[in-house]
Amino acid sequence: VAVNRDIHERVSIDELCRRTVEHLIPAVRFPELAVAAIEFLGKRFTCGHDIEGLSHSLDAEIRTDGDVLGHVRLSYLEEKPFLIPQEQNLLDVVAELLSAYFARARAEEALVESEKKYRDLVETAHDLIWAVDAEGRITFMNQASKTIYGYAPEELIGRPYTDLVPPEDRTGHLENYPKELHSGETYLGGIETEVVDRRDGHRHTLIANAIIQYDHQGNAIGSIGTSTDITERKRAEEALRTAEERMRFALESANVGIWDMDHATGILRWSATMEAHHGLRPGT
Numbered sequence: 001v002a003v004n005r006d007i008h009e010r011v012s013i014d015e016l017c018r019r020t021v022e023h024l025i026p027a028v029r030f031p032e033l034a035v036a037a038i039e040f041l042g043k044r045f046t047c048g049h050d051i052e053g054l055s056h057s058l059d060a061e062i063r064t065d066g067d068v069l070g071h072v073r074l075s076y077l078e079e080k081p082f083l084i085p086q087e088q089n090l091l092d093v094v095a096e097l098l099s100a101y102f103a104r105a106r107a108e109e110a111l112v113e114s115e116k117k118y119r120d121l122v123e124t125a126h127d128l129i130w131a132v133d134a135e136g137r138i139t140f141m142n143q144a145s146k147t148i149y150g151y152a153p154e155e156l157i158g159r160p161y162t163d164l165v166p167p168e169d170r171t172g173h174l175e176n177y178p179k180e181l182h183s184g185e186t187y188l189g190g191i192e193t194e195v196v197d198r199r200d201g202h203r204h205t206l207i208a209n210a211i212i213q214y215d216h217q218g219n220a221i222g223s224i225g226t227s228t229d230i231t232e233r234k235r236a237e238e239a240l241r242t243a244e245e246r247m248r249f250a251l252e253s254a255n256v257g258i259w260d261m262d263h264a265t266g267i268l269r270w271s272a273t274m275e276a277h278h279g280l281r282p283g284t
Helices: 002-008 013-027 085-123 167-181 231-253 273-278
Strands: 034-040 043-047 057-064 067-076 128-133 138-141 187-197 203-214 220-229 259-262 267-270
Touching: 002 013, 002 085, 013 034, 013 043, 013 067, 013 085, 034 085, 057 085, 067 085, 167 203, 167 220, 187 220, 203 231
Parallel strands: none
Antiparallel strands: 034 043, 034 067, 057 067, 128 138, 128 220, 187 203, 203 220, 259 267
């Protein structure tokens, strides 16, 4: 009972071992002659006397996942047949309790480590990683929000995500988000937000991929996703379109023979004047 209580108090492993050996002594038949010890992961915890050299003893293994991590031992200072079957049963029960506790502690430690790795990966990601509830309130943002929005994550948690889109686009988002949430789809990809307001007044373009989250009853409870800033790509595409338009205009309006070769594609283009010289249709 005492060991169970200590386990539920969530004391440290060392403290639990120390308390357990103390609880064992009054639980045996001859406590004034008994010595209890727990050996766990290279450490030894004893009560009263060192158990080393005492041959008249009982032993129970502490196991997790099939590995022997330690022992619970009970010995008497006098080599007489004091040990009884009930005391072996006691050690077995204590060893089982400790084994279960240590297995859980090991699993929790692994979970904490896994969550830390996940958190580090999320927080250092270049892309924005976010979560929004069914009402459109932001429930999570990673550190990329500082670069993309100009706001730290803690400044955004709890706010409607529509606060981050331009005023002229908010009505559309308010109408579309519930439809997307209850569309029955699980994955929504390639959602492009043309403009996003930043604290410094600049606007960026994002493209998002999202997963709709459902509860156990199948009700949509929000969405999680990633957003990539494609502002520079959009600018480059627009610059390319502008350059091509200028080239097309120059070719069509030039009074001299002009031709252009795209070495990447092998496509040849020429001006209308080339038609007069060579009888060719303007173009390619």
